[in-house]
Amino acid sequence: KQEVTQIPAALSVPEGENLVLNCSFTDSAIYNLQWFRQDPGKGLTSLLLIQSSQREQTSGRLNASLDKSSGRSTLYIAASQPGDSATYLCAAIDQTGANNLFFGTGTRLTVIP
């Protein structure tokens, strides 16, 4: 079974700092990897999706990379803002036909004004 781990569990940074969130997965046979944002008590908002054939995706201040061989993905946030404070979750969808996402436990980010 695919296992997804996110480090660190929590992170506090001052506003304006660049930061990297890490995600690792045990089974490299993934179909894609998605990064989500979750605000307290709310559902998930998709940020970026990287297909297995891709190495990275960018959206505004966000850049996600994927290295299947090492089982790792990173989410880079440039020039962090207080509004970026949320929990960030990565999820891998595998190729076994299970057709579901395996989530990490998330990184809780706090950007201090």
Place this chain on the structure above:
Amino acid sequence: DTGVSQDPRHKITKRGQNVTFRCDPISEHNRLYWYRQTLGQGPEFLTYFQNEAQLEKSRLLSDRFSAERPKGSFSTLEIQRTEQGDSAMYLCASTVTGGYEKLFFGSGTQLSVL
């Protein structure tokens, strides 16, 4: 297109009662998923539908849980004889086949079993 809609947002019930949640996916999405999330954890897969067919169920989905998606549109998730361990956020997500499986989530239903 207003996104994935879930109802109710919050549900408080007594142990042993039955509860039902509803999910309305994005209109052109043929796949619909149910997930459960407890505090501090990532969502866990429960079941998914392609159109009206329920194609997979997790072992987490005990016999007290049942899901339907009549006519391949909205879906309901029913929990019978609720237990305190059922307290969680129940999330619905939808996607369209061939859309690289990018899932769009609703805001969830927060269930509290007293």
